[in-house]
Each structure stands twice: as C-alpha cells, then as structure tokens.
Amino acid sequence: MLDFFRSGKVLKRSSVSGIALVLALASPAMPEGRVSYNLYGSPGLVDMPTANESPDATLTTTISKVGDAQRTTIGFQITPRLSGAFRYSGLSNYTSPASVKGVYYDRSFDLRYNLLTETASRPAVTIGLQDFIGTGLYGGEYVVATKSFAKGITVTGGVGWGRLGSHGAIGKTGTRTAELLGQGGIPTYDRWFRGDFAPFGGVSWAVNDRMTVKAEYSSDNYTTERKDAQFNGTSPWNFGLDYTFKSGTQLSLYHAYGNQFGAQVTFATDLRSAKIPGGLEKAPVPVLVRPVGAAKDLGWTQEAGKRDATFQALKAGLANEGLVLEGLDLKAQRAVVRIRNPRYGNEAEAIGRTARAMTRAMPASVETFVIVPTVNGSAMSGVELQRTDIERLEHVEAKAILQKTVVRDAFKLAPPVEKGIYPKFTWSLAPYTKLSVFDPNSPVRADFGARLKADFWVAPNLRLSGSITKKVGGNLDKSNRNDKSNLPRVRTDYAKYSIQGDPAIERLTMSAYGRPGPNLYSRFTVGYLEEMYGGVSTELLWKRVNSPLALGVELNYVKQRDFDQMFGFRNYETFTGHASAYYAFGNGFHGQVDVGQYLAGDVGATLSLDREFANGWRVGAYATFTDASFEDFGEGSFDKGIRIAIPMQWVLGTASRQRNTVQIQSLTRDGGARLSVNDRLYEQVRDYHQPELDKQWGKFWR
Template structure:
C-alpha cells in the first residue's frame, strides 16, 4: 500500500494529533556466515616472519614486502634473547617496525638483562616478476642506541610447479653492520663505521653508519610444503660479536634450520635450531586491517514504498499539509522519532517545508556515519508526504552539526536497486557544511537534561621499564555525565585501583626539566581511589565551518585548569586549522582535588590535512607542558573501516642532553574499531599510544573532547570511504 505511512503526516497535521508510534522491531538476522568463504581474499604469497618480526627467513631478512596495510606482531626467542616486534606495511612499498628486545646476560648497563627499543624501515625496490626477484633495501635499528643496527639489500624469488610440491623461495642478500659481521667480503662504502655505543641517548638517525663497514653475503631457502607446513634453512651473516663477548650464547655455526606451522589464517608458529647450539621459537600473528576479524552484519533496513508517479496521483504531491511550518515540523518530528530510535539513532531536531525536510540526529549505533545516513533517508522516505523531494540529513555529535548530506528523494527511490547503487548515489548526493542551528525547527524535547553513567573495569599500562617491561594497574571505574542543555556537559570519572604494579618502580625521575610527565610513578602510587577527571565542557558551532570548545576542571590525570579550542574545517575540505590554548596547574599525586605549585600556559596552532589513501597529516606548533616550544609532526594511515596506525615525533627547544634518553618525544599510535572484532554495530574504539620513552620534553596536555576527531567522521572524506553503507 504505497503512501500509507506518508499519509499519516498529512493526517497528523490536519488533526494535530500525535501519530502512534509505528512499531519497528529490528531483528538480528540469524543467518550464520559461511565457515571459510574468506578464502578468496587470502594472500597466498604473504611472507612469513623472521626472528626480527619482519618478512624474512629465520634470523635474516628477505627481499619481500607484506601485502599493503598488513599489521604483524612477532615474538621470538633463542639463546636468552627475546624480541617483540610490531610491523606495519604502511604503503605497498614501505614498511616500518618497532621492536622491544631483551638480551639475558649482555652486560651493558649493569643489569642482568639488557633491554632496548629499535625502529626499522624497509623499502621494496622491485616487485617480483616473471624473471626478476623482489628486492628490498632495509635499515634495521636505524635510530636507536643501535644494538641491532644493520642494513641490507635482499632479493627473493619464488619457484613452484614441476616435480616439487608446494612452493620454494630462495633469498640472497648482502648486509652491513650486524648483517655484515660474519664472512665479510669487503667494505665497498667505506670502513669508518662507528661501533655500537650504548651510552648514547639514541633517537638520532645514525646516518654516519648506514651501509658502512664490513659487507657480508647471506642466503636461505624457504620451502612451503603445503598450506600448513614450511621448512627454512639459512646461512647467517651475523657474528653476534657483542653477545659472544659476554657469553650470551655460543655461536658454533653459521647455519640455521627451522620448521613452521600455520595454525590459523593469522597465526604461525615455528621451531628452530640456530647457530649450531640453540633452540629457538617464533610466534607470528598477521592481521590485515582491510579484512575484519569477524564480518560486520548489520540488520537489514526496513523497505519503503516509492511514491506514486505524479501523473498517476497528482493529489499526493499537494503541499498544503505544510502550510503551517511549525505544525508540519512537529508532525514530522513525532513520526520520525520512533523510526530513528528503532535504528539506534536519536532525532535532535527537524524542520520541513512542503518540498524540503532537514533532519538532525545523533548516531549511537553505527561505526560508519554513512549507515546512519542511509537509515535516516529511508525513514524519511517512509513517512514524508510525496511533495518532499529534498532530504537534508545532518549528523550531529554533541551539538556539533558535522555536515549536511543532501539527497533527492527521486534518486534514493531510483538508485537503490541500480547495478551501481553506491557510486550512482554518491554522484548525485550533496555534502556541505551544516549551519550551526536550525532556527524554527521542531526540537526533540526529551533530550535534555540527560544523565548517563557507566561502571566498568579499567586497565592502565606502563611499558619499557628496564626492571619490568610491562606494568599494569587495573580496577573499576565509574563514569558520570550530565548534559543540562545542548552542548553542555558535566562529566567525571572516578577510579579505584584493585591491583597493579605501575607505581612499584624504584626509578626516580632524573629529569632536569620541570617534571611534567616523568612523575607518572608518583601518580600511580598516590592513592587507590582517584578522581581521574571532572570537568565542564561546552562545545558549539560559531559558524558553518567553525567549531569551538571550552573545557574547565580536572582535565586529566596530572593537570587541571582551563582549555579552549577553535577549529576551522569545512565539510568538504581536506585541510583544517585549529588553535588550542590551555592554562593548567599540576595536580596532587593522590589525584583528588588538590594542586601542586607548577602552572603553565600551553597551547598549539594546528594544521591537519587528509592526503590520498587515507593518510592524515597533522602539524602542531606551540608551547608544551614543560614550557618548551616546538612542533609535533603526526602521520597516520586511516583505513575506511576505522583502523588507524600512525606515528609522531616532537622537536622542541629542549636540547637532546636535557631531554634525556631518546633525545626527543616520539611514539606510535594504534586505533582499532570494536566493530572490526565483534562483527556487530558498535561505535567504540580501542586505541593506544606507545612511546619508547616518556620524558618531560615535548609533552602535551591530554584534553578530553578535542574537536578534530569529533567532527571529521561526518565530513566528506570519511563519508566517501564507506559510502556503500548508505545502502547497507
């Protein structure tokens, strides 16, 4: 019965009675996914990992690159040496690794176990072809204190078919540094390679040693017998000089052998016999952000009826129902509220004329904004009278209208079943900046005041203490928030620590700067019950392309004070600018209401740019917590499904001597949407930042509710990435 629901609004307007809730139960479909349908997406030539957690043989690298976007975690151990490595194939040809290693018995800093962090980069020079091998140039531990420093050029070629079952892979290469320490054949690029010096602070690029000194060849074979089993053999060019000198293990041979087993699509384990004396193990996990751990299944949208053709039913197109704009808007609001609610969406306000309806809503369910846009569009198509041809759909995040997605209803009706439904709709959709408010609209009066609370566990980690590489605190947290009016939030979090050892370290800060971050252990043992945050936040849009925020209170674990931010970000622009100014005072170690004496005015001017292929660059210039001035450069790659992997570094006027270990602040960031794991609609994200060393130079305030990330999910670049969600 076409138009049955649409007529309801007409009736509602005429009778000015409330429309009965149109019941909408969304059942979760019960169709189970096939067990192994993903096989098509498998990457047969995905390389296996070596003991350094990067594509390679056993202890030697290979000439291969991972599939684009691949994210791997490798844990290996042999001869008292344990290496844990994260590797990310940031671009088809460029990968980067971060490694944390421990060497039992290497006497460098007076401890039983020498621990170090290292970074690698690799560049794929040539992709494997019919005749030519894949060739990679790599820099290992290129910027740290350099225990694993080594450079290499490696070539790898696959052979399969013929009488040999499975696939055989041959690798040859030459290496310098660690990879040139055994079986050297000369020093083609100079002899003047400085030796490993653990007393340096690290962090600086060791350009003076790259490809210098002794060069040695290495080689190996990998025979993948079938889908599960693989065998490896290699000739290593690593003499393990430092380890031999301290008796870490006995290197009796240059040959290594191993067998590997593919446990699942992502996990591979291996056992090895290394250097004629040691048994080793390697555990490798490979994920690809583009392939969700469990496929998201979104409940199907409810179908709507297309309008009758105007020539068939001209009366249906009569716009009289909207003669009173406020009456019509109210009726539309009342019709849409339950429909959106059934989809996990909250109508904020709506305004209609006979031809155009704007709906402002908040998405509380779907990770991708486009899915919510599609649901709103369908709900509108179900209930709005036929004369409404233009849908303006405005996603709102806490009083910030992100953008206006403008759809013609005829396009929506005509393209849902079109062979190219997504691209065709995108081509005719408008995405524009949204006005701050909707004057004359019908508000959802049930929204304010709003009170929310949640109780749950918390985990807080501290990494890379030489005495205890991973320290963890855990307990329960209570979050409360109260929203008296649009854009106003009073929020707080109380934590109670139940267990943990973050504060147990006896390492005192040796910082010569104001101790703005290195007092972390003092905060950790300050008290068990703490007020993590308590603040008042107000955010609003001063103009269509501008966003503003003011926050005051206990902003984070270590600081309280006031913060203000303004962001310029047109909905269709890749570029954004922001300014943030804060005046904060250091909190007491017990994290209750008191403050210490240290105060600082800190703030930044920021520029953001969305490059192609999901890369987002950010430059922040300003004054940091210790009063130092400088800039932070951040580069992240964001996948369409919300996975984000990135890195940052900060250079300030603090000298590397004053900064201390690491020379400057740097780290890597990782964000994974919960949806990616659980396969159900969920807006939460798991995020972490890993810093090799946390020092006082280049430290930033951690203010809640920074604007850029709040705003961007509804802007053009993000919407286009998963536009197909409009139809899902």
C-alpha cells in the same frame, strides 16, 4: 599509561606483547598470499631478511625467542612498497652495566623499501634499515633479492652491513663505530651502509599451502652477544619450519647457529578487510517508494499537527536504528533533520539509515532530504539527497547515490532541538587497566580497578562530566626511577599519582561546544582536565566540508594537581598550546603538524602520520622535537611512538562508535609532553566531512 577500557580515547601505554593478544582475540582477516617472517618480525627466512613484502596494510605482531634473546615486533606494511616495524627485545645473561638483573632491554625501529617487484624475468629487490633509531644493538642495513621458482622453491641472496656484515665480510665501505648509544632514540644515519659488508642468503620450500621449510647462511656473527652475553654459536647455518594456520597465524621452529633453538608466533592482520562484513546489526528498513503522482499531493500542509506527527514517526523509526532525532524543519518539498549518531562507527551508514527512515515517515511531496549530523551539540555538515534518487538507486552500488549527494557546511542549518530531549544524564561503571612499559627495572607495570563515569548534558552543547577511579591492585606505585633532568617534572611523577590517588577524581569538567561562524568549530573546557592537570582549555578549528585541509589552534592554562588527585593543586602552573595543520592525503593517510609550547615549557613541533581504514582500524606514528636537548629529555632522546586504533565492532561483532587506541612509546618523559584533554575537535569534525564520508560511503545502503 595505558587505559584499555576507556572507549574511544587514546591509551597512553601498552605492553607490546599485549597487542599480540588483542589481535589474536580479534581474529582479523587473513592477508592475501603468504609471507614468512623471521626472528626480527620482518619478511625473512630465520634471522636474515628476504625481499618479499607483506600485502598492503598488513599488521603483524611477532613474538620470538632464540637462545637468550626474546623479541616482540610490531610491523606494518605502510604502502605496497614501504614497511616499518617497532621491536622490544630482552637479552638474558647479559653482563653489561646497562643490564638489569642480567637482562638487557632494547627498543628499535626498522624501515624497508621494495625497490623492484618480482616478475617472470627478475627478482624482487628490497633495501632495509634495521634498528635505524635505537641503541644500535641490532643496527644493520641490507640490500636483498628474492626470486620464486617452480614447485614452491624461493631463493634469496643479499649483502648486509653492521650486524649483517659481521661474519664473512668480503669488503668495506668507510668506517663504522660499534659503540651502543646509551640513551638511544637517535637516527644512526652516520653508520648506514658503512663498515664491513658480507653476503647472506638462503632457500625456502613451500611443502604445501600450510608448511614451509627453509635454510639460510647468516652474515650475523652476534659479536655483542659473544662479548657481553653467553652466545657461543658454532655455525652460520640456520634452519626453520613454518606452519601457517587458516587464520593467518604463523608458528615457527628453528635450529640456529649450530647450538641454538628457537620458536616464534606471528599474528598477521589484513586491516582493509572486516571480520564480519556489515557487522551483526540488523538490516535497515527498506526504502518506501511513493505511488505514482503522490508527490503532487500538498493537502497535508493544511493538516494541523502534521509536523508533530511526522516528527514522532521519524523519531520512532530512527530509534529503531539506534539513532536519535533531535530536530525537524518540515516544508512542503524539503525536510531538514537534526540527528545524533551514538551507534555507527561508519558515519555513511548512519546517513543511509536516516534517509531510508525518512522515506517512510515524510509526506510524499517532500523531495529534498537534508540530514544534519551533530556531535556534542554542534552541526558537522548538511548532507542533501533527493528522494527520487533514493527510491531509484536503492539496489545500485553506493557510489551511484554518492554522485547525487551534496555535502555542505551546516552553519545555522540545523533545526532547533525539540523540547524534552535535554537535559540528559548518563553513567557507567566499568573496569580499567593502566599499564606502563619499557622501564628496564620492570618492563611491564600495571594498575587495575573500577571506574565510575557520569555525564550530565545541560544542553546539546553544554556538558558536565566526571570520572572516579578506585584501584583494586597493581604496581605502578613501585616505580623508583629518579631520572636527572633540567626539565620540570610534568609527567615523570606518575608513580606518586598512583601511590596517593586511590580513590582518585580522574576528571571533572564543564565543556561547551559551538559553531562561531561558517567553517568554524569551537570547544571550551574548564575543570580537572586529566589526572595530573586542571585548568582551562580552549580550541578553535577551521575546516571546509569538502576540503582535505584543516587548521586549528589550542590554548591552555593549567596547574599541576596534587598527587592524591582530589581538589588541590601543586605550585607548578604553565601556559601550553599549539597551532595545528591537518591534511588528508588520500588512500586513508592523514598527516598532522602541531607547533607550540609543551607542558614543561619546551617549544617545538609534533609530526604525525596515520593510515586509517573504512572499518575503523588505524595505524600511525608520531615524533616530537623541541628545544629540550637530548640530554635533558633522557633515555629515548626525544618523544616518539606508534599507535594502533582497534575498533570495538571487531570485538563486539556489531556496530559501535567505540575504539581503543594503543599507544606505544618510550618511557614517560617530561619533554614534548602534551595535555590529555577530551574531545579535541578535528577527529569529530572530519568524520562527517569529505573526503571521510566518501571513503566510507560503501556502507550507505547497509
């Protein structure tokens, strides 16, 4: 299920086409250079690929239609040479028993790798796997070369297998079955680069910096569509026209296969570049430089009430920056402050603004500033700076002050919370939308309504939290799938929750957070943990502030909630939990391995890899393999998906810690299902540790 209006939380489902709308509304930065995308959403001509690669970190969303085929593809340039894509297709007028009301729906994944980059003397060369995890409908492999010449002319030639070797074959490498995989989701490695192979190629001409015309010879015979649909193409020649707008959006028109017409739109996004650098937040206060010799004046240490006056002055200064001062330990030459950052998604910006404010509030003799950011009442790290360095380096690049900064473990470092700040109550009323996609009977289903949410902080690290939803409309309750499985129905009864849960107590929990020891962080949550389960969830995380490695363990005992999502429970209960390892590889890449028992009692592991950018954008993928067989799991064979985190500062145009994560995965299944509990520790802890602070430090002076 997708819940787009829940800020900062993982969204369980989304319409693939909806992502295109989000990207278009966000209007992110245009990528460097210009690449044409084909009907499969990959760098290409019309149907055929080219060896060109998108600029590093480019996210693309392509919606295309040619004849009876409609395809929506999300692609990402994972590294400068490696790219991947997910595609959801609908084929109309399809006579196969697998079709629904004459439409066959298909999901597929692609990978491609640039073997050689183009130089003056050689072409670019790329090898690709098309639909390497799926039913095999679009399965094909290729090796392609592309070379640019003068006057905007680019020539492409390649050899393809599978679909791309079905017309004009010139040879054969082994045998290849053409059978479609009924459940899909299994890597088709036994077919790669096997069977007939055929040449393809084409040419494109950049008429100007906006328009490109292209022609290609296709090696795809559309064999399946000729047999099971109404495709009757008469020619292997395809022709296209691209127009690229200033925003980077590409609009394309095609005449294909002699009698087919098509069109597509592609949104291209450079995730490394912020739409509005620095956001629209007001400028920070300037650093107040001390007069010469003022640092030697210690007379203030004898003044009664000086500490309280300093606290109030700094509290007001930080409130003006959208930050909360919760504690202060003031000595003659050292000050330790405890802060909470509800505003800035870039944590280094919060640290920098706190340091600036401290230069204006602290007595002149205080030379060492220690800033302790807290999340859910737990101290994340201690960031130590020297006041002299802050004064001297304000107008120098941020990396200069980074070299002078020390980040240490904050265990027992944070000063006590000032009286009067807690208890604290907050609430909100907002719309919500829940989507479910990829059900062949109805590819997109949705519920929408209102959510009332409240939090009562009894103490800095003790919170009572709850949310209630009231559905206004939707059709999630219309799902009538009755998939056969030997697994307990731990997730596939979601339609019954939609039918009976109106209104619904979505969550009702008590959570406690702590620092049980050096480099250790803890969470304890009890109550109605999510819309389907209630119980107890505990977590312990180990992480050094300067290490890319973190280790954690989570244990849960839960019972399945009644379908009306009130206070009752059903008779299914289980222990579930995982041991986890997290690692920051550099260049924004974060890996995670979770090993343990899932909600249905199946045992296995989840592998995740995400690439995150300093501006808050994140793109990742995951796959879960358990001892549940592919047959027990059902369509899709095993749990896997793609997730895209969209920082709300792109939408709001100002600083915000909120972001929404759109998660695209196969149909909801019972295998590999995890508990959806709020505030898992790793995400909140690593943000204030190295190397994350180092990556974001460029905004220290913002």
